[in-house]
Amino acid sequence: MNALASLRTALRALTKNKLRSMLAMLGIVIAVSAVVATVAIGQGAQAKVAQQMESLGSNLLMVLPGSMANHGVATIGQSVSEAYDRLYYVERVAQVPLSVVCFRYKGSDDENRAIMEKVNASGRVFIASTVLNGKLTLRLAIGNLETTWKDVQEAWDLLQQAAKSI
DSSP, rough: OOHHHHHHHHHHHHHHTHHHHHHHHHHHHHHHHHHHHHHHHHHHHHHHHHHHHHHHHHHOOOOOOOOOTTTTOOHHHHHHHHHHHTTTTEEEEEEOOEEEEEESSOOOOHHHHHHHHHHHTSSSSSEEEEETTTEEEEEOOOOOTTTHHHHHHHHHHHHHEEEEEE
């Protein structure tokens, strides 16, 4: 059977079974559209995350939890949290299961915002904020493998200086 005969047989089958042919084409169109939409959504989400990461800048201080025996990573998140607990003018707002310390100056939201802006203006440490229990809360993310105790002490000093200037 040559190619021309095969083509004639295929066309005859398509014209004889029009509903089946239309449903098959519809299925193919829907499947291709779904794949294109999924890829587009994935690329859009990836671009959005990349844009948000770039907006953080290069002055983000992060320290990962762990121990010095675990490839040089320190348990700094819990240590910072415990140090904040000892200050009468700071309250820890959430537990520290990993490496993000959520705390706030025992004052107004405006005072906490001023502390965050002052620390961030230094260009040495980046403090983010969120709202927990209806109050503005400051967030120190500790997660960079290159972070040393000196870096953490600098963040600590900047936060204390900003809080005392309020």
